[in-house]
Amino acid sequence: MADEPTKAVDAATGTPFKGHEWDGIRELDTPLPRWWLWTFYATILFAIGYTIAYPAWPMIDSATRGMLGWSSRGALASELAARDAQLAPVHQAIAATTIAKLAGRPELMRVAVEGGRAAFKVHCVQCHGAGAAGSNGYPNLNDDDWLWGGDLATIEKTITDGIRNPDHADTRQSMMPAFGRDQLLTPQQVDDVVAHVRVISHQDKPNDAARRGAQLFADNCAVCHGAGGTGSRELGAPNLTDGIWLYGGDADTIRQTIWNSRQGVMPRWNDKLDKATIRMLAAYVHSLGGGEALPAAAPAPADNAAAQP
């Protein structure tokens, strides 16, 4: 094949051979059409123009900037700004609508729930988890058990002012005594109260210790948790008779809770988030499945944003 003269010409087409041969098949040196060449030159020109217009050539510490000044960072920034501008009217509308009225505006509510979903991923998942299912000591927001109340206005108030912020007057406040550590009850008495709580939560059958604990419960615990142990939302005192435990319902954990007390804390988001974001978070948390209806007679909560121009 190598010694075949390249000038040899194919008889049928009059085209010279290339000089390659594979199993008797010989390659013709068919000329390319001229327009193909011009197309090729055009692509080269385009490439040169492109590298002038856009960032292209690597230099020592960065690439050439390009005449158009385009950058992917800049493109992202302008996309984000455009998105913010697009959402601004609806955020203003949410900020200007009280949470009680938001429930009657499905189109705003839908945006609020989705906006809240996004904000939750940034601000809340650290404690409450990505699915808002909480963990030991951090409430599950999906269920129908609420410490302070599960209607839209109450959830918004809880997010706004937080829980047990020591330096904040409006925060939700309540304090369970450390009955064992502060020697309000003897270890034996604490065990009796544990036995009583196990009985009213339907985990143990009535027994002697529980009967002793019942009187201790009435004297020490019922003021917050209620005579039946069903809790109080005004004080954030949990219902001890239902199937849901924030820290755990086994005897050891209940004993620890009574001995040391529990003081769960949540930041007040009023300092960090704007009104619309807090409202959207409330809408999202309410939508997770445990949301309760607004009490019919509840006075509309004070709304600063509504008063603003």
Added chain:
Amino acid sequence: MLMPAGSGDLYEKRKGVYPKAVDGFYRRFKWAVMAVTLAIYWGTPWLRWDRGPYAPDQAVLVDLAHRRFYMFAIEIWPHEFYYVAGLLIMAGIGLFLVTSAVGRAWCGYACPQTVWTDLFQHVERFIDGDRNAQIRLAKAPWSAGKLARRLAKWGVWLVIAFLTGGAWIFYFADAPTLQRAFWNGTAAPVAYATTAVLTATTFLLGGFLREQVCIYMCPWPRIQTAMLDEKSLVVTYKHWRGEKRGSLKKAAAHPQQFGDCIDCDQCVAVCPTGIDIREGPQIGCITCALCIDACDRVMAQVGRLRGLIDYCTEDDAEAEKQGSPPRPLSQSLLRPRTIAYLTAWSAIGAAMLFALGARTRIDIAAQQDRNPIFVRLSDGAIRNAYTIKIRNMEARPRPVAVSTDGLAGAALWTDATPRDDASSRIVATVPADSVAKLRLFIAAPAVGPQRQDFRFIVRATDREGGGDSEDARFERP
């Protein structure tokens, strides 16, 4: 420069092609095919088809914005795209079928590149005159007259190209509405961009690149070269009859030495790709058969038998060379390969028709919440949440009921209602031709398998009925 651009070896100057007008059986057939294909292309978007108040009334509509494909009585949703895939497969096998029966008939008659090039060449002849006048004009120096003719020709081409590019967009939106919007300047930018791009490509491909598309750009001639065999119809110059070529005068002087070909070059003059069919089968031949028409006319004029150039298979050519009479075309159409393609093509078509007739027009899909998988409620019951999508693929609203099968004690409610309203069955109305999305909660007793399989069942509660089910899973701690 690495390559000597002007050396003449690597690159070939374009040879001008100025096909001469011709009349005959195949030319008239080409006229008919052109009329039909152009009528289909330009007319289809304007056909109307009544689908009631909830769906567009355009007979053929690719509604990309709403992800629907309408074709007369058939409506395809995105998840039914396999019907479109099936159509594409049928188109592919259809091309094989046509190729095995009649060779490169697609290239010669029906390919848009052929049809539009043909149309542009007619315009060219109308303005510049026939072949000889065109050659003269091409060689003539630029003058006011030449410029006027060129501008007139390009102008008409541009109008045709614009009508071609502009017609394409009507397949993707309601044609009368879009046309008004197009002229008002209120149509979507993509409509103008598409029209501009297709106008430009039609103008360039039909007016200037022409046979270069077939010879250099299109993959189909290469595929067809591989698919042709000795039983395929190709345009054949019957050299055993034509050679040795000689003019009438020479043949009269030496009657025994010359064949039927009088070397008048009419077959070359009429060829739209500028080849000489007498060199044998070649990739540049799109089998438009215009050389057959041209040769038949000449043979008639000189009083010789028609068909010196004719459709003929390689096998028949061999037989004819041995002296047997030409076989009629109809006999070369049917052969095992053709029948096999026809069978496959019809089978796919029949299967698709059957599937279309039997497909369900209501459909349910369920996705379980994965985080959290389950939620314990204060009364001790376990709740799972699902996102349910119910597709109503008919052009009218339909009432449906969703229930479960295989989950004892299940109570269902949606995010629009409190748990107090929970029941074993959820009723909803799915709007016409759309997907209803429901967020569904199910509470069931905590006692039971950790993972319990069950089914969601949707039934249309109108007179027509019908329904669907979907496997799902209920999870407990």
